[in-house]
Amino acid sequence: MAVENGTLRKPRWLNKRIDFKKCQYLTILLKNLNLNTICQEARCPNISECFSEGVASFLILGRICSRNCRFCAVGKGIAQGVDLDEPQRVAKAAKILGLKHIVLTSVTRDDLTDGGAGIFADSIDKMRKANKDIVVEVLVPDFKGSVKLVRKVMDAKPDIFAHNLETVPRLYAEVRKDSDYLRSLSVLESAKRLNKKIYTKSAIMLGLGESEQEVFQLFSDLRRVKCDFLSIGQYLAPSLKHFRVKEYVQPEKFVYYKHKAQELGFLHIESGPYVRSSYLAHRYIQKFSSS
Numbered sequence: 288m289a290v291e292n293g294t295l296r297k298p299r300w301l302n303k304r305i306d307f308k309k310c311q312y313l314t315i316l317l318k319n320l321n322l323n324t325i326c327q328e329a330r331c332p333n334i335s336e337c338f339s340e341g342v343a344s345f346l347i348l349g350r351i352c353s354r355n356c357r358f359c360a361v362g363k364g365i366a367q368g369v370d371l372d373e374p375q376r377v378a379k380a381a382k383i384l385g386l387k388h389i390v391l392t393s394v395t396r397d398d399l400t401d402g403g404a405g406i407f408a409d410s411i412d413k414m415r416k417a418n419k420d421i422v423v424e425v426l427v428p429d430f431k432g433s434v435k436l437v438r439k440v441m442d443a444k445p446d447i448f449a450h451n452l453e454t455v456p457r458l459y460a461e462v463r464k465d466s467d468y469l470r471s472l473s474v475l476e477s478a479k480r481l482n483k484k485i486y487t488k489s490a491i492m493l494g495l496g497e498s499e500q501e502v503f504q505l506f507s508d509l510r511r512v513k514c515d516f517l518s519i520g521q522y523l524a525p526s527l528k529h530f531r532v533k534e535y536v537q538p539e540k541f542v543y544y545k546h547k548a549q550e551l552g553f554l555h556i557e558s559g560p561y562v563r564s565s566y567l568a569h570r571y572i573q574k575f576s577s578s
Contacts, residue, residue, distance in 0.1 A: 294527070298535045301521070301560055303332050309339035316383065317343070320376045323350050325392050325565065330360045330525050333566050344390040344426075344565035345377050347410060348403045352394035354465040358453070358492065360525035366398050374410035378417040388569040389414060392426035402428060404436040411443035422446045424488070424568055432470040437477045441485065447516070447572060448478045449488035451564055452509070455501040462495055462530055476512035483513075486554070486572060490518035490564035493541075496533040506548050515554045516571045519544055520562035536560070 317324060323346040326334045337343060349367040352359070381389050391410050396403040407425055414423050424447035430436035441448060456468035475487050489509055493502070509517065519541060524532050538560060545558035555571045 295532050295535060300538055301523070301535065303561060305332065306335040306339075309335040313338040313341060313343060313384075316380065320380050322373070322376055322380055323347075325361075328361045331563060331566075332523065333561060333563060337566070341384045342386070343380075343384075344392055344568070345380070346392055346394065347373055347377065348393040348396050348399075348406055350394065353397040354395045354463075356453075356463045356466070357530040358462050358495070358522060358524075360529070361394055366394070366396055369399065369403075369406060371406075371409075374406060374413040377410055378413040381414060381421065382417050386418075386421060388422040388424065388572070390424045390426060390565040390568050392565070393428060395428040397431065401439065402430040402433070402436050404430060404439040407440045408443040411440075411445050422569070422572055424449060424565075424572075426451065426488075426564060427474070429466060429471050429474050432467075432473050434477045434481075437474055438481055441478055441481045444482070445485060447486045447488050447568075448475075449490070449516075449564060450474045450478075451490040452505060453490070453492055454495050455491075455497045455505050457501060458495050458497060472508055472512055475509070475514050479513045486515045486575075487513070488516035488518070488564070488571065489514050490520070492520055492522035493536045493544075494522040494532050494534045495530065502544060503547060506551055506553075510551045510553065517548055517553045517556045517558075518562050518564045518566070519548070519556065519558035520564075520566075521560040 324343045325346045326343055328346055328350055351362045351364050351366045353366050355363050393403050411423050414421055423445045425445045426449040450471060452471050454462050459468050479487050521536055522532055541558040545556050548556050
């Protein structure tokens with residue numbers, strides 16, 4: 288692949304452009320309700336597509352993360368206080384937008400005794416009270432591996448409990464130095480053990496320097512802890528200060544990985560260059576909720 292100023296040049300299949308005009312309505316609504324989205328904070332390339340359809344993945348517990356992952360555009364530093372009214376405002380936004388499926392995620396809050404699990408649980412409760420039929424998906428941090436905190440979220444009964452591995456274990460020291468691969472696996476394992484009826488989900492990025500065999504092992508590890516859903520996407524560096532892309536994976540390779548993952552028994556897989564954990568989130572559970 289072509290290299291420019293020491294950085295890989297994006298290939299032709301990564302040509303999606305953000306249309307900010309399509310984002311205006313939702314951007315204004317979010318601002319008026321004082322709400323954040325991971326779509327905005329992580330500079331998601333799918334933002335105009337989702338915002339134009341009134342779909343967003345809400346980022347609770349502030350905009351500042353207590354960890355320093357090198358792939359992520361979310362702000363790092365000293366975290367803000369906890370806004371106890373935030374769950375109610377998220378529920379209000381979901382009602383205004385008429386959402387049938389909502390994704391709630393957060394920054395990592397190692398500074399909080401409960402890691403933010405209580406706000407997740409309260410948010411799920413507020414969603415159910417506002418709309419008993421809404422599908423609630425939570426994408427949580429690792430809570431430092433605490434089963435007690437995982438239980439707090441699971442007791443609120445989300446429809447999908449997600450936690451992202453992001454990459455293969457060998458790359459954690461470079462890409463996610465404050466996180467631990469086995470700990471993240473244990474979070475998914477604990478969730479499934481606590482309630483087998485709740486779907487579990489994880490996501491990974493390709494192009495960070497992983498090998499094919501390492502990806503296969505990650506798939507096997509996820510199935511070993513009975514993870515149901517999987518998202519596979521291309522890593523895109525948010526800026527030159529972030530971890531550099533080592534490879535732009537061919538679209539055909541995403542299809543290949545999807546087939547390999549299907550052979551292991553995942554219930555649903557989205558795999559493609561622009562796939563993100565929360566992108567087209569309704570697809571994962573659609574065929575199960577309609578049956």
